[in-house]
Amino acid sequence: MSTLSVSSSAARQERPSQVELFTYDEQIVRLFVLATIIWGFVGMLVGVIIALQLPFPEANLGEYLTFGRLRPLHTNAVIFAFAGNAIFAAIYYSTQRLCKARMYSDLMSRIHFWGWQAIIVSAAITLPLGMTTSKEYAELEWPIDIAITLVWLVFAFNFFATLRRRRERHMYVALWFYIATIITVAVLHVGNSLALPVSFMKSYPIYAGVQDALVQWWYGHNAVAFFLTTPFLGLMYYFLPKAANRPVFSYRLSIIHFWSLVFIYIWAGPHHLNYTALPEWATTLGMVFSVMLWMPSWGGMINGLFTLRGAWHKLRDSAVLKMFVVGITFYGMSTFEGPLLSVKSVNALSHYTDWTIGHVHSGALGWNGFMTFGMIYWLVPRLWRTRMWSDKMANTHFWIGTIGILLYVLAMYTSGITQGLMWRAFDEAGRLMYPDFMETVVQIKPMYWVRLIGGTLYLGGVILMMINVWKTIKTAPKRLPDPAFAVPKRASAPSDGEQEVATA
């Protein structure tokens, strides 16, 4: 099945007849890594600002910088700019190696990169201006939605064309997850964004009311599934075995949990609408599938953590592995918590409260954040052909980040459960114990301050990483040629992982 044609210019030059040469595009990975770090800082800084605005409303500075306008900017920046650039870095680095082929088109890679950054900038401008559809994580208005679709199609074409040109017969598990990501994100984005424009930056969705709610949470929940879960599992399957120098724990488990995950996740969306006007059969279906989802999710966690069997001692010296382990552990915890929260009787208490906020941040800060940081600390010295400037600083990042997450989620659990219980409390006479909503707000304000401290610590860790990466890059050699490889011309022998034949 493997094709032998070569796209890179290096390979087109005269070469010994039995060998073909090819190179990997590493500059595109460097670009995505740098974008990840910069947007991560911006997105989390906005997060800290809106965390301050809640207990201290004086921090709402005028029309364009209120909580209502900055909150979508925070979520979009963290999901699509920080996590987005991170998964693209992971995909561009690992796909080339897993396929033993350069990306199909350098131009398409650049269109993807710069197009995506332009979309992020347009989001950062339009959201504070109040141009929003109001649909969570799909707030961007229709012209930007079209741009996202086009850039995504370029990315998809480039990816699948690279798959077609691979020199490796079998696709490694990471690639399965990338395929699921690319296909599903396209379907979700287009399906949820269908709208009729009113003007240049205003549109009304083609769905109304109950239907709009169902479609939105089909999208919203699966943005979590196919933007924040499957590509990060792909990332885990590539970078964790590399960093630990161990093969993946179980091939069979990876097959079972991959297919069950991609099939089941899609059904879970309606659990966001428990007890609303959505028909009960739909929310019950969503709940049942959410509970089922626990198992394939833990399949991924188990496959990740068990990959470290016999290598746990390496954690002592490696900030990369420490971050991966904490990231995967948070994945396990939040994918246990998710099914729990989807159960109607639990959801009755947790929904509309900060418990939800705690849940998403254990996923975003713990799983997405730490998997990304681990990947960055592993990639940067390799991409820039040098050593990390300070391992100690990377370790400090790990510790203050972990403490930051714990403070954050514990504050939100406390605040969410407290408020949920106060809303439903009755006195002996059968009247609401706290009829004034404000009482329940005043009660949880201290937790908002604790959350602010946790979030600031986490941001502090990111700042350390920025300094560390900056200093590291400054020690890099001036010229960074793409790594070149030679393979025998009829090298179609299948192998399980990456086997670099020769380095130039």
Next chain:
Amino acid sequence: MKRFIKKDGMHRRLEGWPLLFTILVTISILIGGIVEFLPLALVPSTVHKIESVEPFTPLELAGRDIYIREGCNNCHSQMVRPFRHELERYGEYGKPGETVYERPFLWGSKRTGPDLARVGGKYPHLWHVRHMEDPRSTSPNSIMPPYDWLLRKDATLSDLPTKLRTLKALGTPYSQDEIDNAVALAEAQAQEIADEVAAQGGPDGLADKEITALVAFLQRLGTDIQQAPDATTAEAASTKETEDALAAEGDAP
């Protein structure tokens, strides 16, 4: 099953066929969404029609778009759940039939502030004006941002015919008359609200300001299903309540 997942089994062969693999993934991810969405779209009885539920007036629609612009839905839900404590706190729980003209839906996912699905008629217009100008003047300890510019900025009404026409194309039953006269209808409703605000002791000259459109929208919320057969008495009662609430409030800043 074992044949499928063992080393060098069928799945191993599938890993060599990206096209088939991609097709199988696509089928897997489409099934759930189709099964959940199609009944809702194709079976009309999943959303029971409620006769008294009508489309938003042009001014309310303008106000709704301001609500969206300011991101109010980030902190306020518009969906009361069928629990006793929610019914006591907010009122009647949300019905599917109430939502048929909601494009987009604004049910929200977080109550940093209270639910607003039944807020219509709960407070006098003036309360909303003061609350937006300075939330802590009406609600001490509130953590809501002030929205004082809504009292200064002129509401954009000129695009209302286009908005109504777009919504009509999507199925909202606006008449041609309403579309043609959308601006005049909005201005008339705005004048009514502004006069009432002035009569309640509030600032003059808010008729063309954004705040008036937002108030029109907020006062509409949840009122459609209260249109009982004796709607006039209900309305009279709510006006009475409004006056009482204002009297009780006294000279709030």
